[in-house]
Amino acid sequence: MGARPTIHDVATRAKVSPATVSRLLNGSARVGPDTEAVVRQAMEELGYVPSRLAQSFARGSSRTIALLVDGDGQSLQGNAFLMTIALGLGDVLADADYSIRIINGHQAMRQNRQSAAEWTRDRWRRHEFDGAVITNPTMTDALIEAIGAASIPAVVIGRYPHAQGLVQVDVDNVGGMRMATTHLTEQGHRRIAFLGPPPSLTVSSDRRQGYMEALARAGIKSDSDWLLETEGTDLEAFSFEAAHRTMTSALNQPWSWTAVVACNDEMALGAVRALTEKGLRVPEDVSIVGFDDLPFAHMVTPALSTVHQDIRQLGQHAGRALLAAVEGKPVAELTIQTVSFVTRASTAKANAFDWALDLET
Amino acid sequence: MGARPTIHDVATRAKVSPATVSRLLNGSARVGPDTEAVVRQAMEELGYVPSRLAQSFARGSSRTIALLVDGDGQSLQGNAFLMTIALGLGDVLADADYSIRIINGHQAMRQNRQSAAEWTRDRWRRHEFDGAVITNPTMTDALIEAIGAASIPAVVIGRYPHAQGLVQVDVDNVGGMRMATTHLTEQGHRRIAFLGPPPSLTVSSDRRQGYMEALARAGIKSDSDWLLETEGTDLEAFSFEAAHRTMTSALNQPWSWTAVVACNDEMALGAVRALTEKGLRVPEDVSIVGFDDLPFAHMVTPALSTVHQDIRQLGQHAGRALLAAVEGKPVAELTIQTVSFVTRASTAKANAFDWALDLET
DNA sequence: GCTCTGCGTGAAACCAGTTACAGAAAAATC
DNA sequence: GATTTTTCTGTAACTGGTTTCACGCAGAGC
Numbered sequence: 001m002g003a004r005p006t007i008h009d010v011a012t013r014a015k016v017s018p019a020t021v022s023r024l025l026n027g028s029a030r031v032g033p034d035t036e037a038v039v040r041q042a043m044e045e046l047g048y049v050p051s052r053l054a055q056s057f058a059r060g061s062s063r064t065i066a067l068l069v070d071g072d073g074q075s076l077q078g079n080a081f082l083m084t085i086a087l088g089l090g091d092v093l094a095d096a097d098y099s100i101r102i103i104n105g106h107q108a109m110r111q112n113r114q115s116a117a118e119w120t121r122d123r124w125r126r127h128e129f130d131g132a133v134i135t136n137p138t139m140t141d142a143l144i145e146a147i148g149a150a151s152i153p154a155v156v157i158g159r160y161p162h163a164q165g166l167v168q169v170d171v172d173n174v175g176g177m178r179m180a181t182t183h184l185t186e187q188g189h190r191r192i193a194f195l196g197p198p199p200s201l202t203v204s205s206d207r208r209q210g211y212m213e214a215l216a217r218a219g220i221k222s223d224s225d226w227l228l229e230t231e232g233t234d235l236e237a238f239s240f241e242a243a244h245r246t247m248t249s250a251l252n253q254p255w256s257w258t259a260v261v262a263c264n265d266e267m268a269l270g271a272v273r274a275l276t277e278k279g280l281r282v283p284e285d286v287s288i289v290g291f292d293d294l295p296f297a298h299m300v301t302p303a304l305s306t307v308h309q310d311i312r313q314l315g316q317h318a319g320r321a322l323l324a325a326v327e328g329k330p331v332a333e334l335t336i337q338t339v340s341f342v343t344r345a346s347t348a349k350a351n352a353f354d355w356a357l358d359l360e361t
Numbered sequence: 362m363g364a365r366p367t368i369h370d371v372a373t374r375a376k377v378s379p380a381t382v383s384r385l386l387n388g389s390a391r392v393g394p395d396t397e398a399v400v401r402q403a404m405e406e407l408g409y410v411p412s413r414l415a416q417s418f419a420r421g422s423s424r425t426i427a428l429l430v431d432g433d434g435q436s437l438q439g440n441a442f443l444m445t446i447a448l449g450l451g452d453v454l455a456d457a458d459y460s461i462r463i464i465n466g467h468q469a470m471r472q473n474r475q476s477a478a479e480w481t482r483d484r485w486r487r488h489e490f491d492g493a494v495i496t497n498p499t500m501t502d503a504l505i506e507a508i509g510a511a512s513i514p515a516v517v518i519g520r521y522p523h524a525q526g527l528v529q530v531d532v533d534n535v536g537g538m539r540m541a542t543t544h545l546t547e548q549g550h551r552r553i554a555f556l557g558p559p560p561s562l563t564v565s566s567d568r569r570q571g572y573m574e575a576l577a578r579a580g581i582k583s584d585s586d587w588l589l590e591t592e593g594t595d596l597e598a599f600s601f602e603a604a605h606r607t608m609t610s611a612l613n614q615p616w617s618w619t620a621v622v623a624c625n626d627e628m629a630l631g632a633v634r635a636l637t638e639k640g641l642r643v644p645e646d647v648s649i650v651g652f653d654d655l656p657f658a659h660m661v662t663p664a665l666s667t668v669h670q671d672i673r674q675l676g677q678h679a680g681r682a683l684l685a686a687v688e689g690k691p692v693a694e695l696t697i698q699t700v701s702f703v704t705r706a707s708t709a710k711a712n713a714f715d716w717a718l719d720l721e722t
Numbered sequence: 723g724c725t726c727t728g729c730g731t732g733a734a735a736c737c738a739g740t741t742a743c744a745g746a747a748a749a750a751t752c
Numbered sequence: 753g754a755t756t757t758t759t760c761t762g763t764a765a766c767t768g769g770t771t772t773c774a775c776g777c778a779g780a781g782c
Contacts, residue, residue, distance in 0.1 A: 004486065006737090006738055006739080007738060007739060007740095008738075008739090016761075016762085017761065017762045017763075018738085018739075018740090018762095019740080019741075019761075019762065019763080019764095020760085020761060020762080021739095022739065022740060022741085023740095023741095023760095023761090025739095026740090028740080028741080029741095029759095029760085029761095030759065030760070031760075031761085032759080032760055032761085035760080035761080049483050049486050049487050050487065050738080050739070051487055051488050051737090051738055051739070052423075052484075052487040052488055052489050053414075053417050053418045053421070053422075053423055053487075053488045053737085053738080053739090054418055054737070054738035054739040054740090054767095055738080055739060055740080056414050056417070056418070056739095057414045057415055057417070057418035057737085057738080057739070057740095057767060057768075057769090058738075058739045058740045058741085058766085058767055059739085059740070059767085060414070060740095060767065061414075062413075062414055064462075067463075069444075069448070079440070079441045079444035079445050079448070080440045080441035080444065080656075082444045083430075083440035083441065083443045083444035083447070084440050086444075086463050087430070087440070087465065090463060090465045090468065091468075094465065094468045099462055099463070099464070099489070100462065100463045101425075101460055101461065101462050101463075102428075102447050102451065102460070102461045102462075102463065103460070104448065104451045104455065107451065107452075107455045122410050123413075125365065125410050126410050126411065126412055126413040126414075127412050127413055127414045128413050128460070240659075240660045266660060269657070269660040269661065269662070270660070272662050273660075273662050273664075276662045294657070295441075296630070296655070296657040296660075296661070298601075299601045299627060299630040299631070299634070299657075299661075300630065300657070300660075300661045300662075301630070301633050301634045301637045301661075303634075367767095367768055367769080368768060368769060368770095369768075369769090377731080377732085378731070378732045378733075379732095379768085379769075379770090380731075380732065380733080380734095380770080380771080381730085381731060381732080382769095383769065383770055383771085384730095384731090384770090384771095386769090387770090389770080389771080390729095390730080390731095390771095391729070391730070392730075392731085393729085393730055393731085396730080396731080411768080411769070412767090412768060412769070414767085414768080414769090415737095415767070415768035415769040415770090416768080416769060416770080417769095418737060418738075418739090418767085418768080418769075418770095419736080419737055419768075419769045419770045419771085420737085420769085420770070421737065
């Protein structure tokens with residue numbers, strides 16, 4: 001058939017005004033039952049679908065939310081996280097007829113020498129999106145602050161200390177780590193190391209705190225020798241390689257712990273590698289727990305005991321919060337999502353010898 | 362201050378017509394040098410940014426491409442793949458001022474009881490996007506065919522046999538598997554098993570073919586006992602669990618191979634688990650290779666030897682192809698991207714004993 | 723000096739909806 | 753039965769750009 005039918009065509013065919021069709025379409029006002037029937041039939045016959053372009057334009061809103069990513073990051077791991085968040089957002093936002101657009105801040109530089117923050121703000125002003133989701137620590141602090149300052153409705157996933165007025169959604173890092181550590185104490189471990197970056201980011205400090213709390217609750221006096229700190233920039237310090245290096249050098253000196261809690265799964269695997277290279281077995285010689293329950297955590301051998309978080313649900317929380325923010329409704333400043341510990345094969349009971357050793361000291 | 366400046370405000374301030382401003386903005390016609398200076402200054406002073414909503418509307422195109430995903434899939438692994446593809450698309454499309462929208466076909470059902478295919482077609486007709494990227498086997502055949510039939514510009518990632526006129530982009534599955542298998546023969550292995558789903562999908566049949574070819578080239582006569590077939594629906598048959606089951610039952614019978622090539626990394630890990638449970642060591646007792654080089658492949662112990670594919674680059678290829686398709690330029694029907702084999706710790710030389718055994722038969 | 727060409731520019735139509743306003747008809751109230 | 757209220761519908765302005773067409777003006781060609 002010819003060109004795409006417009007609301008006008010429908011109106012003509014149904015012998016009503018376009019206004020009436022529009023009203024029927026989005027229920028903005030009441031329409032008589034017989035009129036409705038006629039119009040619906042006309043729409044049916046013409047196969048009419050309203051142009052979203054025109055709708056957005058007329059309404060002055062694209063009903064789109066932006067998922068801000070920093071596309072230079074090579075981390076496939078992070079990508080899995082992001083896409084899962086995106087799906088969670090979609091679960092919530094699709095019902096409200098919003099769609100999700102991926103905006104890669106890193107491209108700003110390449111394109112117009114603008115800062116990512118300015119660039120994002122411009123795109124917001126161009127009505128490319130109504131609100132944004134930012135994942136920390138993927139994005140730089142400057143960007144997050146700029147978003148806040150421009151008063152763009154936004155939610156930050158992963159806590160961010162300096163965000164003013166920004167809505168935040170995060171998993172219970174301290175609770176999760178407490179559960180992981182407690183699992184080890186319950187298995188009889190008394191000397192437990194923590195492998196992680198220095199507490200410069202909220203994630204790392206929260207997780208370390210959870211470890212500390214669990215120790216305290218179990219009546220164990222923590223030892224600074226048990227703090228295995230990785231090195232590198234913020235993101236590097238969370239990596240497999242950093243964990244492997246730190247663990248290897250720790251094993252080159254005398255050590256006393258029988259279990260290690262790693263700041264995330266990737267680092268747990270780094271530890272496993274280092275241990276294996278020294279001829280030690282997991283979990284027979286040392287138990288290991290991780291955090292995140294990444295997709296591969298149950299596939300590695302031994303399967304990793306770790307803290308599970310429902311990332312898609314996290315995305316849904318973020319979606320709901322953002323929706324409220326965009327529509328100007330009141331929003332909780334901070335939503336913390338609960339996590340759970342899953343016991344697999346990388347942890348085992350502390351053996352009798354270790355018990356004895358511990359009682360001795 | 363006050364309201365957002367429009368092209369009209371700029372025109373008034375610069376004492377020209379809006380048409381001239383528009384022309385300058387997108388270089389659609391020449392503008393005198395002095396006019397240009399005046400207009401640019403006016404834009405600067407007002408802090409003018411054109412409304413993308415209005416632009417899209419006027420041009421009748423949203424300059425958006427859709428990344429079609431099937432959001433019910435729980436596979437975080439697949440999510441990493443999708444987001445990486447998205448970033449690759451972005452690398453190419455952002456330069457052409459296109460943006461990427463995630464469209465989750467699975468939500469169609471929940472929402473309007475429409476089939477995903479109809480739903481997608483409607484959204485296309487609503488001008489929500491100009492072209493689409495489909496990843497196979499995430500999406501159903503029906504959808505892919507419907508997209509083709511509706512003549513929506515689209516590219517399929519991963520080959521799809523029944524696609525007519527659809528542009529396809531894929532990695533070199535047969536070449537990759539040939540390399541992986543050849544690596545094993547070069548290490549002295551003569552009896553090599555293939556762990557994978559039956560060849561119902563293009564991916565699986567291509568990969569199996571690569572294995573066969575490598576065997577043939579090495580002068581090895583393949584044995585049907587070496588074909589370890591997993592079971593389950595298309596996607597399940599590619600999973601860790603399926604591989605683990607098949608491998609376990611294979612090990613409960615006498616077997617003769619000294620190495621196994623798995624259809625993908627996940628399945629390789631399933632094999633490692635089964636082997637380990639039987640007290641066999643990787644790679645000392647049996648060597649294993651995978652395919653995909655997923656992010657964790659180098660983090661597991663032993664690190665997995667596997668076929669590496671540059672997924673982001675794959676996304677870039679797809680982006681270029683789609684761009685051409687959208688703009689009506691000629692496009693190569695099929696782009697095959699080369700892959701490389703990376704040797705890590707899960708493969709080792711066949712030992713002398715096995716050699717002897719082989720010569721004997 | 724007159725016509726021809728081409729460049730730069732403005733006026734106005736156009737894209738496809740939404741919505742404020744007003745008016746007519748029907749229903750409710752007194 | 754007259755008045756008020758409510759419900760339904762149409763008219764027309766508006767969203768902010770793009771693009772066609774026509775025209776004025778300058779330099780080139782004769």
